[in-house]
Amino acid sequence: MSLVSFLLMYKALFVINIWIFDLPDDGGRLLRLREGHSGPPTKVRFYGVNGKNILSAGRDSTLRSFSTEADNLNKSLGQASFNRKTAKRKGVKHDTKKMLPILDLCSEATREKDWDNIAAIHRNSKIVTTWSFDRSCMGEHKIMHERFKGLKNVEALCLSISTCGNFVVIGYNTGHLDKFNVQSGMHRGSFGKETGHDGSVRGVAIDGFNQMVISGGSDKLLKFWRFKDHGEIATMELEQSVSKMILHRESSILAVAMDNFTILLVDIESRRIIREFTDNAGSICDMLIARCELHFLIPYGKYAVDANVEMVQHNFTSNCMLTGLEHGDKKELEIAIVIILFTGYIS
Numbered sequence: 001m002s003l004v005s006f007l008l009m010y011k012a013l014f015v016i017n018i019w020i021f022d023l024p025d026d027g028g029r030l031l032r033l034r035e036g037h038s039g040p041p042t043k044v045r046f047y048g049v050n051g052k053n054i055l056s057a058g059r060d061s062t063l064r065s066f067s068t069e070a071d072n073l074n075k076s077l078g079q080a081s082f083n084r085k086t087a088k089r090k091g092v093k094h095d096t097k098k099m100l101p102i103l104d105l106c107s108e109a110t111r112e113k114d115w116d117n118i119a120a121i122h123r124n125s126k127i128v129t130t131w132s133f134d135r136s137c138m139g140e141h142k143i144m145h146e147r148f149k150g151l152k153n154v155e156a157l158c159l160s161i162s163t164c165g166n167f168v169v170i171g172y173n174t175g176h177l178d179k180f181n182v183q184s185g186m187h188r189g190s191f192g193k194e195t196g197h198d199g200s201v202r203g204v205a206i207d208g209f210n211q212m213v214i215s216g217g218s219d220k221l222l223k224f225w226r227f228k229d230h231g232e233i234a235t236m237e238l239e240q241s242v243s244k245m246i247l248h249r250e251s252s253i254l255a256v257a258m259d260n261f262t263i264l265l266v267d268i269e270s271r272r273i274i275r276e277f278t279d280n281a282g283s284i285c286d287m288l289i290a291r292c293e294l295h296f297l298i299p300y301g302k303y304a305v306d307a308n309v310e311m312v313q314h315n316f317t318s319n320c321m322l323t324g325l326e327h328g329d330k331k332e333l334e335i336a337i338v339i340i341l342f343t344g345y346i347s
Contacts (some may be wrong), residue, residue: 042101048109057102077131078138111165115183119168126154141185160206171201191230202242208249216242248289257284
């Protein structure tokens, strides 16, 4: 039995290559490649509904996809650049038009083969970039409203893509809330007469039927809008400003984090606060509502996870009464909130 040689090579702190020398002429070939970000991740989100891929943005201004099934399915979607053609010609390491890191992103896999299906906001930028998961590259559109041309100190703070994959709604620190077409990058309307909120728009979500848009701002208001004609439906007054929020579309439950470190669970159909968690020790960095199917063939959110700047773990358990089942039946839904810390590199 012949022996086979392996070579383990570290190209950088975030790249590991494993070569195997098993060719007839004793030549080598690449067997395994493990590559991650050259800086800490800034945003991590599952892609699609099957949980097979994870989108990760890092301080190196790159967007990557990591497979939960096999390492050979990992891929890079490229580095954010104001001029992709120049970056390709000179190389990403010499790209003078490199954009600042991605701070937030959203995706929808419905039309991934037809057009760009990922939208991302960047640090200190009013431009929203689009990306294609299918083509594994940055898209052609850099979305920005005409009113912001030439203006400074304007930043896009939050965004959400519709379930059909056609539209993206973006909130800004100026209080504006705009809807754009993802395929063309064209503006398709604004929410509110002049601005959607008197302060910054810190969170936005679109329901699963493209009927309603929910936005939260620093003006301590949670607003509900009609998706089609952009009219205002209702307004909820909160005790504190909204920090961030995330919607579980299947159960219509909205998790709202506020500046006083409190987390609210809001039923967007009845527009009522159904649960409140107040024992958080510090600023909430991120939240996630995992998908979980209970007894009926109705997917409900079972776990709400939020990342805290402190290395502390808290577990909250509560029974939440949800309405809307057939014949007026009610079902108890257990919701657990866990505070964790996102650190280190992804590889």
